[in-house]
Amino acid sequence: MVTNHPGSPAVLVTGGASGLGAAVVDLLAKSGYRPCVIDRQPPADGVPWLDCDLADTRAAEAATHRLAEQTGGLSAVVTAAGMDVPGRLADTPAQVWERVVTVDLLATAAVIRAALPWLTSAGGSVVTIASTLGVKAVGDATAYCAAKFGVVGFTRALAAELAGTVGVTLLVPGGMRTAFFDEREARYRPAADAALNDPGNVAAAVLFALQQPAGCAVREMVICADRETSYP
Template identity: 90%
Template sequence: MTNNPSGPAVLVTGGASGLGAAVVALLAKSGYRPCVIDRRQPADGVPWIECDLADTRAAEAATRSLAEQLGGMGAVVTAAGMDVPGRLADLPAQVWERIVTVDLLATAAVIRAALPWLTGSGGSVVTIASTLGVKAVSDATAYCAAKFGVVGFTRALAAELAGTVGVTLLIPGGMRTAFFDDRVAQYRPGADAALNEPGDVAAAVLFALQQPAGCAVREMVICADQESSYP
């Protein structure tokens, strides 16, 4: 993958797979310079730092390192996420807390670390929540807590940074990615489940980043037209 050296740098967390990889690919084709924080290597030629986002201090350090390496940071897209479904009483505490840390606390940590560059460039933030950030379901207390948190965090951040950094909350439904692969059968989508293509969600991310100065796309819901978790 070849990046345009004149385009703004965009940090994509979780950019090695799933939605994150789709965002990275589309950004590179659209003249941006994507970079990645992930535990796995992204597409060839994409600058990245290996990092477990459950270590939020390491995530902050990786963000600063990439910004310095690339001479700034024009935008952040927090596409990293995880879930392990199960009843609260059955899910080990360390697993429950890891879900909330990766999905919510790392989102805040990375954006906080990038703010000096984003405010200096009039940059943008796109956070990735979930339809389960606006609709609660059983056996998803950690994921719902985290994604409801991303919704509230992003709305507050948009108010806080209005006029200096563009902030968009993106709420996707289920997608055709490996997100569900490691789940037991009862928590996997059925063969006939309505799922969206990650490339379609990536296009919404690009749309948010391409808005002109003074125009804010605050929130978007992107899902298959028969998504069962929305509205």
């Protein structure tokens, strides 16, 4: 069970019910923040959340507004939600390809856009989660690479746009030990001996970005296992 801290900063975490998002929620709660979540599944007990399919970006905006109102404002947003369905472009149905891009990129922008009035008022922070495949492309990952390269460009532009008003950090993680790979075909899963990072390590980097003092911003971080093969 997560313990809430009335009056402490509220942080919206997309995808906060599992994987990296759950690790971020847990660490935020232990560090005196009040996490709230947008996801399709419930997060840890005691965490305010709304059930929302992020592929519906208008619904994502509405959910962000509702949580901001319920929590009395937002001090930060962490866009940890993400998905991937690897495969060759010619073999990937258009609706599947487009869903990956929508959830990973367009919903990231939609949630942040919706949260901006509260973030600006609070002098708050944004942490976007890209991927090492947002800076290095591989085959059979056109949707995921397109989305995560897009997150990189979007976040860099957003940092320039909001400089001095909202802190913006681009976080680029390598592969992590989560359920992210579980439903993939065997050929697209990491090998048993693959170097994967603990999501708790990446969550600690998120917390570090959020805890920067006024006037200081961590623009970009790459966080990965020391034997990560997808970076550099």
